Amino acid sequence: MNRIKTEVKEVGVLLRSIPSLTMTLFIVSVITMNLLANKSINLPFSFMALDCGIVVSWLSFLCMxxxxxxxxxxxxxxxxxxxxxxxxxxxxxxFLASKIPxxxxxxxxxxxxxxINGALDGTIGGTWYVLFGSTIAFIVSAIVNNYTNSMLGKISNNNSNFKSYAFRSYVSTGIGQFCDNLTFALIVSHQFFGWTLVQCVVCAFTGMIVETLCEVIFSYPGFKILQNWQKNKVGREYFEYMKESSR
Structure with a gap:
């Protein structure tokens, strides 16, 4: 119980320390990503599959x-x-809104x-297996992305320049996105929509390429935001709290 209280307090300090706009964009991107995932993208090959969630999913990984x-x-x-x-x-x-007459x-x-009204209610209300699959997939990909990014930072010779930031971001985003797409495809698309394993892997790989390219495009603004945080000592309360709690 004490451990839970400590973790909750730590998260509270963290949320006060992360700039509100960044956290807001992060949360909004996660919500809209799941809504937009309801719409598939028409592609020229049957073994390829993408959904409109890729429009904003890169933002989640940029924030992370x-x-x-x-x-x-x-x-x-x-x-x-x-x-x-x-x-x-x-x-x-x-879901509750979709049930309102x-x-x-x-x-x-x-x-x-x-x-049409029923279809819109179904889209907004969602289905349990899609929500379950997307939640598990995002948690797995977040853990993979965050710790891969950190590990790459530890082996980098210079962590202060854009080249190092870009390298760790591109690689971790690519791996994280592949895990996200593959986990969701295996849990939902393979089990409920009849996708083959080849389609699941190709979808995961295709999504990884597209979303990593988005990361490449927007990584420099992310780096400048990071520099601004460092310059203005953003998160001082969190760092002091973590230093104190580790004693």
Missing amino acids: DVITKHFGPKAATQASLVAVLVNLGMCLVF GVWGESYVEGSEAI
Whole structure:
């Protein structure tokens, strides 16, 4: 019980230390990523599969990489779990909203109102296996990404320049995204939608490539944010708390 109280207090200090805009973008990206994942992307080959979640999923990993570099992998993982809990809470809100009797504005198509309205309710309300799969996949990928990023930082000769930051971010994001996509595909797509193992692996690899490219594009702004944090000594309360608690 004392350990739980300590962890909760530690997370509280961490959330006060991470700039609110970063944490807000992180949580919003996790929520929207799961909503957008309901829409698949048409691709020219049947063995390839992608969903619209890739539009924002890179932002989640960018936030994790910046938090990992500044606060450490444990802090980034704790922030990820907070984002997961908020997402679960919002999923409950969406589910309850989908059960409220009413009509969606986009369902006003003559002769198809009931079908479209039901489809929109189903999309917003979600299904348990998709939520379960996406939650497990994100937690696994967050742990893999954060600790891989930290490990690469330890073996780097110079952690203060962009080259080092980019290297650890690109590699950890690629590995983390592959784990995320593959875990979700195996839990949900393979079991419930009949995907073959080849489709699961190809989907995971394709998603990894696309989302790592997004990380490449936006990594420099992430690095500048990190430099600003270091310059302004962001997180001083957290570092002092961790130093004191380790004695």
